[in-house]
Amino acid sequence: MKNINNKTLSDNPFYDPSLSKRHSKARRFKIFTITCIVFALSFLVFFLGDMIVKGLPAFQQSYMQIDVSYNDKTIASTRKAIDKKYRRIVSRAWLRNIPNQVEESPELMNTTQSTWVLVNHQVDQYMKGHYFKIKSKELKIIEDMHAQGKLQLQFNRIFFTQGDSKIPENSGLKSAIIGSILTLLVTMVVAFPMGVMTAVYLEEFADDNRWTQFIEVNINNLAAIPSILFGLLGLAVFINLFGLPRSSPLVGGLTLALMTLPIIIVSSRAALRSVPDSIRQAGYGLGLTKVQVVQDHVLPLAFPGIMTGSIIGLAHAMGETAPLIIIGMIAFIPDSPGSIFEAATVMPAQIFTWAGMPERAYIERTAAGIMVLLSVLISLNALAIILRKKFEVKW
Amino acid sequence: MTTNPNDISSNTIDDSSAQKIPETKITVRDLNLYYGDNHALHNIDMDIYKNKITALIGPSGCGKSTFLRCLNRMNDLINSVRVDGEVFIDNKNIYDKDVDEVSVRKRVGMVFQQPNPFPKSIYDNVSYAPLKHGFVKKGNSCNELVEKSLIQAGLWEEVKDKLSQPGTSLSGGQQQRLCIARTIAVQPDIILMDEPTSALDPISTEKIEALMLELKEKYAIITVTHNMQQAGRVADYTAFFHMGDLIEYADTETIFINPGKKKTEDYITGRYG
Amino acid sequence: MKAFESKKRHNEIKEQLIKFTLITAASVSILTTFGVLFSILFEAIEFFQMRSFWYFITGTEWSPGVADSKFGALPIFSGTFIITLIAMAVALPIGLGSAIFMSEYASPKLRSKLKPLLEILAGIPTVVYGFFAAITVAPFIVNFFTLLGVQASFNSALASGIVMGIMIIPVISSLSDDVISAVPDSQRKASLALGMTMSETIKNIVLPSALPGIISATLLGLSKALGETMIVVMAAGLRPNLSWNILEDMTTVTVRIVDALVGDHEFNSPDTLSAFALGLILFIVTLVLNIISVALIRKFKEKYKINTL
Numbered sequence: 001m002k003n004i005n006n007k008t009l010s011d012n013p014f015y016d017p018s019l020s021k022r023h024s025k026a027r028r029f030k031i032f033t034i035t036c037i038v039f040a041l042s043f044l045v046f047f048l049g050d051m052i053v054k055g056l057p058a059f060q061q062s063y064m065q066i067d068v069s070y071n072d073k074t075i076a077s078t079r080k081a082i083d084k085k086y087r088r089i090v091s092r093a094w095l096r097n098i099p100n101q102v103e104e105s106p107e108l109m110n111t112t113q114s115t116w117v118l119v120n121h122q123v124d125q126y127m128k129g130h131y132f133k134i135k136s137k138e139l140k141i142i143e144d145m146h147a148q149g150k151l152q153l154q155f156n157r158i159f160f161t162q163g164d165s166k167i168p169e170n171s172g173l174k175s176a177i178i179g180s181i182l183t184l185l186v187t188m189v190v191a192f193p194m195g196v197m198t199a200v201y202l203e204e205f206a207d208d209n210r211w212t213q214f215i216e217v218n219i220n221n222l223a224a225i226p227s228i229l230f231g232l233l234g235l236a237v238f239i240n241l242f243g244l245p246r247s248s249p250l251v252g253g254l255t256l257a258l259m260t261l262p263i264i265i266v267s268s269r270a271a272l273r274s275v276p277d278s279i280r281q282a283g284y285g286l287g288l289t290k291v292q293v294v295q296d297h298v299l300p301l302a303f304p305g306i307m308t309g310s311i312i313g314l315a316h317a318m319g320e321t322a323p324l325i326i327i328g329m330i331a332f333i334p335d336s337p338g339s340i341f342e343a344a345t346v347m348p349a350q351i352f353t354w355a356g357m358p359e360r361a362y363i364e365r366t367a368a369g370i371m372v373l374l375s376v377l378i379s380l381n382a383l384a385i386i387l388r389k390k391f392e393v394k395w
Numbered sequence: 396m397t398t399n400p401n402d403i404s405s406n407t408i409d410d411s412s413a414q415k416i417p418e419t420k421i422t423v424r425d426l427n428l429y430y431g432d433n434h435a436l437h438n439i440d441m442d443i444y445k446n447k448i449t450a451l452i453g454p455s456g457c458g459k460s461t462f463l464r465c466l467n468r469m470n471d472l473i474n475s476v477r478v479d480g481e482v483f484i485d486n487k488n489i490y491d492k493d494v495d496e497v498s499v500r501k502r503v504g505m506v507f508q509q510p511n512p513f514p515k516s517i518y519d520n521v522s523y524a525p526l527k528h529g530f531v532k533k534g535n536s537c538n539e540l541v542e543k544s545l546i547q548a549g550l551w552e553e554v555k556d557k558l559s560q561p562g563t564s565l566s567g568g569q570q571q572r573l574c575i576a577r578t579i580a581v582q583p584d585i586i587l588m589d590e591p592t593s594a595l596d597p598i599s600t601e602k603i604e605a606l607m608l609e610l611k612e613k614y615a616i617i618t619v620t621h622n623m624q625q626a627g628r629v630a631d632y633t634a635f636f637h638m639g640d641l642i643e644y645a646d647t648e649t650i651f652i653n654p655g656k657k658k659t660e661d662y663i664t665g666r667y668g
Numbered sequence: 669m670k671a672f673e674s675k676k677r678h679n680e681i682k683e684q685l686i687k688f689t690l691i692t693a694a695s696v697s698i699l700t701t702f703g704v705l706f707s708i709l710f711e712a713i714e715f716f717q718m719r720s721f722w723y724f725i726t727g728t729e730w731s732p733g734v735a736d737s738k739f740g741a742l743p744i745f746s747g748t749f750i751i752t753l754i755a756m757a758v759a760l761p762i763g764l765g766s767a768i769f770m771s772e773y774a775s776p777k778l779r780s781k782l783k784p785l786l787e788i789l790a791g792i793p794t795v796v797y798g799f800f801a802a803i804t805v806a807p808f809i810v811n812f813f814t815l816l817g818v819q820a821s822f823n824s825a826l827a828s829g830i831v832m833g834i835m836i837i838p839v840i841s842s843l844s845d846d847v848i849s850a851v852p853d854s855q856r857k858a859s860l861a862l863g864m865t866m867s868e869t870i871k872n873i874v875l876p877s878a879l880p881g882i883i884s885a886t887l888l889g890l891s892k893a894l895g896e897t898m899i900v901v902m903a904a905g906l907r908p909n910l911s912w913n914i915l916e917d918m919t920t921v922t923v924r925i926v927d928a929l930v931g932d933h934e935f936n937s938p939d940t941l942s943a944f945a946l947g948l949i950l951f952i953v954t955l956v957l958n959i960i961s962v963a964l965i966r967k968f969k970e971k972y973k974i975n976t977l
Contacts, residue, residue, distance in 0.1 A: 036765025197693035226895020319793025501863030
């Protein structure tokens with residue numbers, strides 16, 4: 001043993017100088033791949049951070065405590081309800097709403113109240129430390145009020161209770177949220193049964209003939225068609241041919257349904273395929289017909305998987321914008337739509353509209369809208385994952 | 396089983412019994428291997444000789460393949476594996492810090508259970524490693540090396556007209572000989588074979604065995620086999636592993652006709668396995 | 669006995685009815701594909717009856733909405749091409765590098781965490797990317813190049829191209845990771861046992877084997893980039909610009925489609941119908957890319973006899 005050890009000290013038959021170059025090449029390659037994934041992930045972090053930093057201020061809005069007088073004169077000309085010096089500070093939208101306030105609570109009539117009133121977006125931007133355009137006279141008043149604690153940031157209820165508005169401080173996401181809900185309702189009512197039935201047919205009933213293969217190839221191609229082309233379809237077929245109302249959740253929902261169809265079909269097929277054949281054979285063994293076996297035994301077992309896929313499809317449809325622009329769902333919608341036939345907008349379309357507005361106040365609203373949209377999408381995906389984990393059966 | 400590293404006579408061939416003294420190529424001392432917490436090889440001591448075929452036999456899971464992979468440090472690729480002990484090749488411990496596992500694998504070739512030619516042409520299968528190692532340059536010298544390696548592997552006559560066809564187009568036995576040619580082309584000293592014929596038909600197996608007997612003139616060959624007859628046919632020495640222990644190691648004749656241990660005898664005679 | 673037979677008949681009718689309903693549902697997907705095709709095709713034909721197809725393909729001036737309107741789409745195609753090229757230049761190396769890391773270097777545990785994280789990128793709505801491109805990336809690029817003394821447009825092709833590339837990373841990484849992981853381990857072991865380093869094994873053995881799948885992923889990414897709308901609508905320009913300068917503003921097929929259809933134009937005017945002509949080109953190109961991509965993946969699956977991809 002000693003003998004051997006002594007010998008090894010003197011020479012190393014495995015020493016190969018050419019290898020060091022190859023090893024450093026290998027190391028560089030590995031570092032390259034790590035850099036790639038780190039870049040992709042740090043982009044994600046940076047991006048989410050950027051949205052939060054930009055959007056968080058929109059969840060607060062500036063209000064000022066001043067005296068407001070309610071009487072016939074001020075209802076006729078709402079500007080007169082407040083002291084003249086505040087007129088360039090208070091939001092026009094708030095003043096416009098004075099008659100409504102009185103209508104809601106008549107006891108306000110002929111009184112003067114000290115209330116928190118909404119200020120305009122320039123003052124709001126000043127409060128948030130952003131760029132603002134305010135005359136020096138008003139700026140002094142604002143600074144005074146701020147120092148007295150009579151001008152402060154409060155939770156922005158308007159963002160969730162109002163629709164779109166040309167007055168930035170009065171604009172909210174509500175009509176877009178309702179539009180999204182109506183549109184997605186139409187989407188799911190159409191796409192879910194269609195998708196599941198197609199999947200059931202292809203997995204359980206179809207013979208492997210040319211027609212079936214043709215359907216399969218088609219579903220695959222459908223999934224790869226750029227979304228904007230579905231907008232063209234919606235415009236040409238649903239609106240121009242069938243005469244359905246433009247900008248309506250009905251047309252939007254139908255268009256999105258066609259886009260969501262392949263997602264639901266593919267995931268439902270996977271769910272059906274994961275149900276073992278022994279279940280089907282057991283059913284046949286009891287003398288059940290094919291329809292009974294599928295209806296009573298296969299479908300219930302595949303249901304969690306089908307739901308998971310459908311939720312993912314729903315999330316996908318929820319974020320889609322391009323086809324909806326084509327069919328006119330970017331109209332200015334201050335009031336929430338009451339039915340699927342009325343003009344509506346959806347959350348991503350509202351984000352798009354706000355993103356194109358020049359006022360600084362809309363930027364933070366855009367980012368806030370994105371935060372809301374992403375939270376909903378993340379929740380939906382989380383729900384899908386939970387559902388899959390909970391009902392996952394290993395056969 | 397406990398073995399005193401200083402008393403290695405039990406596991407090394409008694410020199411006096413061999414007619415010619417074979418030259419030692421690999422010396423394994425006190426080798427232990429762990430898969431995480433699982434102690435898979437226990438204190439293995441073994442000397443392996445040049446120009447001989449050494450067969451490793453034993454029931455499934457006995458550690459013989461694991462031991463084989465220790466000899467070219469393929470176990471390093473598995474994260475949970477830890478190796479203790481020493482494996483000297485040409486009197487240098489390949490587990491020393493200053494030894495590069497890549498250069499170990501250049502010197503110690505390996506043939507796998509399933510023929511696994513690359514999805515490249517037959518020519519590229521053989522020339523790939525030598526070109527990368529810089530043994531030869533593209534052109535004549537490379538062509539010569541490919542031809543030489545294929546001749547040595549006994550495949551040249553069958554493939555010389557279709558060198559540009561994919562290696563995967565060959566039959567199983569031909570694929571395995573292509574894998575051997577690929578290994579020879581790197582000019583190793585030692586060739587490890589992990590059940591090289593278990594996926595092949597009897598005729599292909601016979602060809603591979605004949606090839607092994609030819610190749611031992613130039614290399615030390617260590618082969619793992621499930622097939623006792625094969626060990627009997629080709630191996631000069633045979634080592635019997637059981638549950639991570641090296642039970643007995645001697646020349647093949649002794650192991651098969653006159654095993655020193657009861658366990659070996661039971662295995663040879665088919666009591667278990 | 670009679671009652672039994674009538675019940676049996678009743679059941680058979682019911683079975684047939686259900687089967688018929690299912691077939692009808694399955695046919696909707698086909699109807700949709702052809703609906704998309706024909707609704708675009710008919711309007712496009714109408715457009716080409718008014719305007720020359722040849723000029724549309726080769727003309728360099730696109731000026732709708734004026735008395736002497738011209739519809740030469742070449743500058744639109746070039747803008748689309750350049751922005752797509754930038755996107756692929758970002759997405760291909762990063763997506764492939766990430767896929768290689770996940771499948772070759774990362775432990776299975778790390779891989780199972782990284783993959784869903786990357787897929788978040790795919791789940792972000794494109795309108796969000798568009799906002800990010802317009803509000804964060806574009807100004808950054810303008811400022812950066814001003815520092816270098818070069819003028820860049822706020823609607824530069826570079827800004828939308830980069831962000832589009834990031835959006836496509838998961839398309840490429842996810843599919844590439846699947847195909848790279850599907851390359852049999854015996855190939856890696858064989859190469860390593862010949863004394864190859866890990867990176868040599870990946871570059872010379874694993875990647876060539878996975879190549880059909882990687883090309884397929886690239887084509888899929890390409891088709892996604894060509895059809896992407898919101899990012900370019902929000903961050904790229906409206907001006908048809910036949911230029912190689914990626915710091916200038918450029919427009920794309922999708923931007924012009926949106927521009928032609930938003931607002932109150934008369935539907936049967938060439939201005940509006942030009943959107944369908946552009947849509948037809950987009951449809952054909954993406955369809956061909958998808959068909960090639962599917963064929964390549966099928967080839968890869970057959971080679972390694974995989975059924976799960």
